[in-house]
Amino acid sequence: MNRTERLYALVEELRAVAPRPRTVGWLAARFEVSRRTVQRDLQALLESGVPIRAEAGRRGGWFVDRRTSLPPVNLTAAEALAVATALAGAEDTTPFSAAGRSAMRKLAAALGESTAEEVRALTGLIHVLPSRTAPSALAVVEQAVAEGTVVRIWYVDADGRESEREVEPGGLLAANGAWYLIGWCRSRRAGRGFRLDRIRAAELSGEPSPARAIAELDRDLAVRVRQAETLRSLRD
Numbered sequence: 375m376n377r378t379e380r381l382y383a384l385v386e387e388l389r390a391v392a393p394r395p396r397t398v399g400w401l402a403a404r405f406e407v408s409r410r411t412v413q414r415d416l417q418a419l420l421e422s423g424v425p426i427r428a429e430a431g432r433r434g435g436w437f438v439d440r441r442t443s444l445p446p447v448n449l450t451a452a453e454a455l456a457v458a459t460a461l462a463g464a465e466d467t468t469p470f471s472a473a474g475r476s477a478m479r480k481l482a483a484a485l486g487e488s489t490a491e492e493v494r495a496l497t498g499l500i501h502v503l504p505s506r507t508a509p510s511a512l513a514v515v516e517q518a519v520a521e522g523t524v525v526r527i528w529y530v531d532a533d534g535r536e537s538e539r540e541v542e543p544g545g546l547l548a549a550n551g552a553w554y555l556i557g558w559c560r561s562r563r564a565g566r567g568f569r570l571d572r573i574r575a576a577e578l579s580g581e582p583s584p585a586r587a588i589a590e591l592d593r594d595l596a597v598r599v600r601q602a603e604t605l606r607s608l609r610d
Contacts, residue, residue, distance in 0.1 A: 380405055381415055388438040395435030458493045469516055469546050514576035515555055519543045524579040530572045542583040544591050558586055565591025
């Protein structure tokens with residue numbers, strides 16, 4: 375990474391975590407350069423007019439002014455309400471819902487006061503009952519799908535039977551109000567779908583998973599996916 379690329383990456387890193395600060399030591403480790411190099415880069419950015427600031431103290435560091443911490447994405451009030459409502463209504467079993475909650479907090483902080491008040495009022499009317507899925511299990515499944523890693527799950531089927539499965543993840547599927555982990559089940563030697571709210575525990579094996587398209591895993595699942603894509607195209 376040359377200096378120009380690093381300067382750009384520094385700004386993006388600070389923007390991504392704003393308004394929280396990053397220390398010089400943390401940034402030096404992140405970009406694999408010396409603390410002195412990072413200090414010079416930050417000073418150059420500051421002198422060029424980039425709105426970064428330094429905060430002293432035990433929890434201090436460098437940060438981007440929160441008023442300029444978002445990329446240039448302009449949402450109308452209706453769009454902001456739609457995004458906030460979708461995030462607020464995400465159940466515990468909705469993939470990446472934990473990240474969605476933090477995203478909603480950032481969205482609300484960036485809105486004008488009147489729109490932010492609307493968002494708070496509307497999301498206050500949305501209540502989601504907790505699921506039985508362990509948050510740690512969902513996080514592991516998310517990571518397995520995102521990274522393409524074989525995952526071991528402890529699963530309870532519709533009849534209450536418990537089993538341990540080793541799954542090569544192919545993706546995530548939403549159907550009839552439920553989310554499923556779709557993958558190749560090594561125990562059954564077939565494509566299977568596992569409801570996320572029936573996964574009691576999960577752990578990564580550390581083994582890279584072969585790339586598998588959902589259509590290759592199960593014919594019935596492939597039909598569902600094609601039907602969903604057809605409905606989506608008709609709406610578009």
